[in-house]
Structure formats: structure tokens, C-alpha cells
Amino acid sequence: MSEANNEQTGGKEFYLPELLFGYVESMLAGRTPAVQARILPFEEFISDPLHRPGFAGLHTTFMFHTRSTNLEKPLYYCVVDYPIMNASVTSFSNFYCIVVYSGLYQQTYSIMAGLLSDRSLRKFLLTGEEAVDDGSYPRLSRREAYVDLRETGAERADKPALDLTYLLSQLTVIIVTCHELGHIFGGHLQHSLTKNHMSEDAVQVDAQGIRRALEIDADVFGSLASALLMCNIKPYPRWSDLPLDLDMALRFLFVSCYATYSIMDLFGPVDPLVTRKVHPAPLLRIYIVGLIVSNALPVIIPASEREAIWDQASSSVRAVELALLATAGGSMMPEEALQYESAGSQLWDEHLGRWSTIKSSLDRKRLDVFPWSPVLP
Structure with a gap:
């Protein structure tokens, strides 16, 4: 049985053993505000159709990126039955655990389905043909439109839209899981400022932006790790049905990234460029994805070209x-687009200005298992 086919019949090897649930539940209960939710037992998680995109994304990522990493202690994931778009990673004394909240893929599903009810977006994903802008002026704000799709998107979608929605929801989980892996392999959990737990906490004044730099570094790792997985995802279930080449793989990646960060923006502060949190504003993170993938992927895959990848990213944003x-x-x-572009460039310049000093204080040897890690900043 191939590893790809095993996705449908196995997968428990990566799931948090129930005898360890108490450690993770105690950690969650100590958060402020405490998350009053339960960890799903694996059998319940795997049997519920509502969780299938989550399982597919988590299992595929673990199969592709963690099977041969030889970490000093086991790495698991678990899913918490709670309707927020979030995930975190924690280092316990004898294991690592990535915690994913079910809302990460359940909150996105209706919105993704609504977007994909647009045939032009589906055609762009599958063929690269760009939609024609008819010059229509928006009648709603961007946020109001996403609220509308959250309520009505699933009703708008036909079967072709729902089939693609599954894949994009799976990709949402892949992108976020690769980000959490970046914290582990980037040495962030051993840093004194992380307290062995990374999540969406407020930036402390005395941290001088260090924790945000670690989040950006995790985005850097996650961007390239997601892109490389997408370039090799063809054998996995449902992806094998597509005529997937490099260009199509990148279109799926960028569309999913942009839609995911747009939905995260919906659940965040009204000010779209707010920087009160550790993570950069969601819509600035797509700038990092485009920048890293377009600059680093051609070094790893010579058949790819920087300008073509950047164009794919820009076209994907436009298509969404x-x-x-x-x-x-x-x-x-x-004018909003120009603001984001300027803020993204400024964020990246600020990051590079302090990253060499921060990087020198981290234990980065876990990255050595990835042959592509030398191209990371």
C-alpha cells in the first residue's frame, strides 16, 4: 500500500495518544481565556465527514515533512473541537504537539465554497485563464462581502465548487501546519521568549519585536514547505484526479493562502493593518508567501522562474x-491594495534588519534535515 493510499486507511501514528491528552488539556486550560473544549479522540475525528479536510491536510503534511526528521522526541498533532481559526505548537518534556482547532477548516468551508461558486475562479485554478474585470464597482465592503459568504456560501456552491472547496480547505490546514512546524525546526521553542508555546498572544514591549520575528520566520518556513508539498502532492488522494503541473500547484497554493488570510482578517480587528498581535496582519502574510516562494523555489526547482511565480501570486490575489x-x-x-503592498514591504525590511541578530541566538540544527533549508533567510 502506498503512503498516499494509507491516508484513507491509517494515520493514527501521528495523532496524540489518548494517554497524553491530559498534558495538552492542562496547557489549554491555563490559557487566558481558557479554552473550554475537548480534544477529539482519533476514531471520532476520522469518522466525521466534517473533519475530513482537516485530517487530509494534517496527515499529508506529517507524511511529507516529518517521517524522516529524527527529532529528539515524538511529534504529534491533535484536533480540538472548538470553532476558532487557530493552531499552536507546544514542546512538552517528552513530546511535541501541534494543536489545531476544528474552526480552522470549518470556518473557512462556506466562504471557500462561495468563492468557488464563481466559475471564473474555478477556470483560473484549473487552466490559468484569468477572469475579465468588467469594471463593476463594489456595493459592499470587503468585510461585509465575506460575512455574506460565510452565511450563504455553501448554498451557492454546486458539486464542482464543493470538490475544489475540499482541496482548498485541506490546503488551509497544510499551510498552517507547515507554519507550526517552522516553530519546531526553526528552534523557536527553545528560545527564552517563547515559553515553549507559540500562539496568538499580544506582543510584549520588552520583547522588542522578537516574537513577531519568530512568527515571520515560521511563515517563511511554512511558505516554502507548503510550496514544496504542493509540487509533490499529485500522488495523494483527490489530487491525482487533476492534471497537476507546477503552475497549477502554485495557483492552488496562492489562492488558498490568500483566501485563508482574508478569512483570518475577517475574524480580526476592523483595522486591517493592526499590529497589536504577534502575527503580522493576515493580509500582509500573503506578501511573505509570494516573496519567499518566488525567490526560493527557483533555486530548488530550476524549471521554475521567479517572475513567473510572482505573476502567479499576483494573478491569484486578483482572481480571489x-x-x-x-x-x-x-x-x-x-488604494487598499497599495497600502498593503507598502506595509508588506516595510514589514519585510524591518524583519531583515533584526533577523540576523535573532537568528544567531537560535538552535537551527533541526533545519538540517531539509535539503532546501539553506535557501531560507
């Missing part, structure tokens, strides 16, 4: 915005 306009009447205004 046009789909939002067509389905729900909202879209990003040109």
Missing part, C-alpha cells in the same frame, strides 16, 4: 478578489 466581487459584491479598493 474578482470572485468575491462577482459572488458577494465586495472587493479590495485600489
Whole structure:
């Protein structure tokens, strides 16, 4: 049985053993505010159709990126039955655990389905043909449009849209899981400022942006790790049905990233460029994805070209915005796009300005198991 086929019949090897649930539950209970939710037993998680995109994303990521990493202690994941878009990773004394909240993929599903009810977005994903902008002016704000899709998106979607929604929801989980792996392999959990637990906490004044730098570094790792997985995902269930080449794989990656970060933005502060949290504003993170993948992937895959990858990223953002306009009447205004582009460039310049000093204080040897790690900043 191939590893890809094993995704449908196995997978328990990566799931947190029930005898360890108490350690993770105690950690969750200590958070402020405490998360009053339960860890799903593996059999319940695997048997519920609502969790299938989550399982597919987590299992595929673990199969591809962790089977041969030889960490000093076991690495597991678990899913908490709680409707928030979040995930975290914690280092316990004898194991690592990535905790994913079911809302990560359940909150995105209806919105993704609504966006994919737009045939032009589906055609872009599958063929690369770009949608035509008819010059329509938005009748709703971008946020209002996403709220509308959250309520009505699943009703709008036909079977072709729902089939692609499954894949994009799976990709959401892959992207976030690769980010959490970046904390482990980047040496972040051994750093004194992380307290062995990474999550969406407020930045402390005396941290001088160090924790945000660690989050950006995890985004850097996650961007390239997700891209490389996508370039090799063809043998896995449901992906094998697509004529998947490099360009299509990158379109799926960038569309899923942009839609995911847009949905995260919906659940965040009204100010889209707020920086009160450890993570950068969600819509600035797509800038990092495009920058890293377009610069690093050509070094690893010579057949790819920087300019072509950057164009794929830009076209994917445009395709999602046009789909939002067509389905729900909202879209990003040109002046907003310029603000994001400027803020993303500034964020990256600030990161590079302090990263060499922070990087020198981290234990980065776990990255050595990835032959592509030397291209990371």
C-alpha cells in the first residue's frame, strides 16, 4: 500500500495518544481565556465527514515533512473541537504537539465554497485563464462581502465548487501546519521568549519585536514547505484526479493562502493593518508567501522562474478578489491594495534588519534535515 493510499486507511501514528491528552488539556486550560473544549479522540475525528479536510491536510503534511526528521522526541498533532481559526505548537518534556482547532477548516468551508461558486475562479485554478474585470464597482465592503459568504456560501456552491472547496480547505490546514512546524525546526521553542508555546498572544514591549520575528520566520518556513508539498502532492488522494503541473500547484497554493488570510482578517480587528498581535496582519502574510516562494523555489526547482511565480501570486490575489466581487459584491479598493503592498514591504525590511541578530541566538540544527533549508533567510 502506498503512503498516499494509507491516508484513507491509517494515520493514527501521528495523532496524540489518548494517554497524553491530559498534558495538552492542562496547557489549554491555563490559557487566558481558557479554552473550554475537548480534544477529539482519533476514531471520532476520522469518522466525521466534517473533519475530513482537516485530517487530509494534517496527515499529508506529517507524511511529507516529518517521517524522516529524527527529532529528539515524538511529534504529534491533535484536533480540538472548538470553532476558532487557530493552531499552536507546544514542546512538552517528552513530546511535541501541534494543536489545531476544528474552526480552522470549518470556518473557512462556506466562504471557500462561495468563492468557488464563481466559475471564473474555478477556470483560473484549473487552466490559468484569468477572469475579465468588467469594471463593476463594489456595493459592499470587503468585510461585509465575506460575512455574506460565510452565511450563504455553501448554498451557492454546486458539486464542482464543493470538490475544489475540499482541496482548498485541506490546503488551509497544510499551510498552517507547515507554519507550526517552522516553530519546531526553526528552534523557536527553545528560545527564552517563547515559553515553549507559540500562539496568538499580544506582543510584549520588552520583547522588542522578537516574537513577531519568530512568527515571520515560521511563515517563511511554512511558505516554502507548503510550496514544496504542493509540487509533490499529485500522488495523494483527490489530487491525482487533476492534471497537476507546477503552475497549477502554485495557483492552488496562492489562492488558498490568500483566501485563508482574508478569512483570518475577517475574524480580526476592523483595522486591517493592526499590529497589536504577534502575527503580522493576515493580509500582509500573503506578501511573505509570494516573496519567499518566488525567490526560493527557483533555486530548488530550476524549471521554475521567479517572475513567473510572482505573476502567479499576483494573478491569484486578483482572481480571489474578482470572485468575491462577482459572488458577494465586495472587493479590495485600489488604494487598499497599495497600502498593503507598502506595509508588506516595510514589514519585510524591518524583519531583515533584526533577523540576523535573532537568528544567531537560535538552535537551527533541526533545519538540517531539509535539503532546501539553506535557501531560507
